[in-house]
Amino acid sequence: MKTIKLYEHKKILVLGLAKSGVSAAALLHRLGAFVTVNDSKPLSENPEARSLLEQGIKVVCGSHPIELMDEGFELVVKNPGIPYHNPMIERAAELGIPVVTEVELAYQISEAPFIAITGTNGKTTTTTLVFEMFTAGGKLPLIAGNIGMVASGVAQEAVPENNIVIELSSFQLMGVSTFKPKIAIITNLYEAHLDYHGTRTDYHQAKARITENQGDGDYLIANADQEEVLEIAKVSNAETVPFSVNSELSRGACVRNGWVCFNGEQIIPTAEIALPGSHNLENILSAVAASKLSGVSNEAIISVLTTFTGVKHRLQYVAEVEGRKFYNDSKATNILATQKALSAFSQPVLLLAGGLDRGNGFDELVSSMKGVKVLVTFGETAEKIELAGKAAGIKTILRADNVEKAVPEAFRYSAPGDVILLSPACASWDQYKTFEVRGDMFIQAVHMLN
Incomplete structure (x- = not known):
């Protein structure tokens, strides 16, 4: 890692722990800062x-005392999940104290370049594809961010020969100031996280920060099928490399005559790609673009695309039980993700959906549920999703207490050849700590059917 003097003898507050806070506090302490950690848990x-505390770091736990902000801090490193309307963050703004996330620290100390991926949907799959292609191509990647290890931890171990492949949320990107990836990818942009950002515009502006510091020699891989992504590309100082599922491109990545192509060169027939779902072509094209720009061979790309079948909790094939195929798409925490999951199947689908109520309706899901044979709901949004199911003409609509009970209920109404799909269209926090826990409960319930 780079030895930087930027934080030496500076008073810095790390607000909120979890993995990112722990890593940031330890790193800043190592860099010679006077660190205070504040976390709500006793x-x-x-x-x-x-x-x-055992490392000699000052710790304030059990609450977030606003008077703590008057201790002369020169920087706040906040957990990405803490919103900017939090009183501590608002007080920092009043005092003119910069607020960053640990991704900024990771960039400042890293000896390795970053390949950064953001977007509303497809981030995890794209990040994993890039990592696998870089691995197959001998590019020595390290994976970080929302997938894999905390960025500031990975950056401490990285050497110049590595490439840090990082998945970034809008929450993380709002807290960067100098972060500058060699390659940035914006998979797509839709409406999401309005409970955090307030407006769709603010959400998209947060995503745009992935490219705001890029310049000559950097690349922005942008979804050419979305005007909102292209608007970001227009103001970027990086070289824009487009990808498109819908149009043939002479430059960039696209599908032409049944082949995935880059800059007009045929890479692989789409029929040979192992990853299910037409929506995954966006992820594949952007990953191919990043890999080709980095000198990964076609052979390495092909070896990944013919074997990679998906990320855990993202349209993950779980098992076949008595002719029924089970898929775990617990990471589908919004309507669009569920729409894309449903479009991946031509077979009859038994859909398991529900979760945290963010105040939205599910009318947008109706047209995508026309092929759903049975709907099983759970969680706070059960009633709202049932209304959408009725509007879609689904005749069998059931309600379960949770995902674990929804699985055997769906199995009871299924037949050989059916797909039983967990794709909740909602966050998990009403019943489960994370979408990973929810997906693991689904997998466990499936295996209990045998």
Whole structure:
């Protein structure tokens, strides 16, 4: 890692722990900063905070005392999940204290270039595809961000020969100031996280920060099928490399005559790609573009695309039980993701959906549910999704207490040849700590059917 003096003898507050906060606090301490950590969880229930305390780091736990902000901090490193209307963050703004996320720290110390991926949907799949293609091509990638390890931890171990492939959320990107990836990818942009950002415009502006510091010699891989992505590309100083599922391009990545192509060169027939779902072509094209720009061979790209079948919790094939195929798409935490999952199947689908109520309706899901044979709902949004199911003409609509109970209920109404799909269209936090936990509960329930 780079040895930087930027934070030496500076008073810095790390707000919120979890993995990113722990990593940021330890890194800043190593860089010579005077670090204070503040977390809402009491010290007695907070092993991470106790570990930092043992390292000589000041820890304030159990609440977020606003008066803490008057201790002369020169920087706040916040957990990405803490919104900017949090009183502590608002007080930092009043005092003129910069607020960043640990991704900014990772960039500042990294000896390796970053390949950064953001977007509303497809981030995890695209990040994994890029990582696998770079691995197959001998590019020595390290994976970081929302997938894999915390960025500031990975950056401490990276050497110049590595490439840090990082998935970034809008929450993380709002907290960068100098972050400058060698290659940035914007998979797509839709409406999401309005409970955090407030407006669609603010959400898209947060995503645009992935490219704001790019310049000559950098690349922005942009979805040419979306005007909102192209608007970001117009103001970027990077070289724009487009990709399109719908149009043939002479430059960039596209599908032409049944082949995935880059700059007019045929790479692989789409029929040979192992990853299911037409929506995954966006992810594949952007990953191919990043790989080709980085000198990965066609042979390495082909070896990945003919074997890679998906990321856990993202349209993940789980098992076949008595002729029924089960798919775990727990990472589908919004309507669009569920629409794309449903479009991947021509077979009859039994859909398991529901979760945290963010105040939205599900009318947009109606047209995508025409092929759904049975709908099983759960969680806070059960009733709203049932209304959408009725509007779609689904005759069998059931309600379960949770995902674990929804699985055997769906199986009871299924037949050989059916697909039983968990694609909730909602966040998990009403019943499960994370979408990963929800997906794991689904997998466990499926295996209990045998």
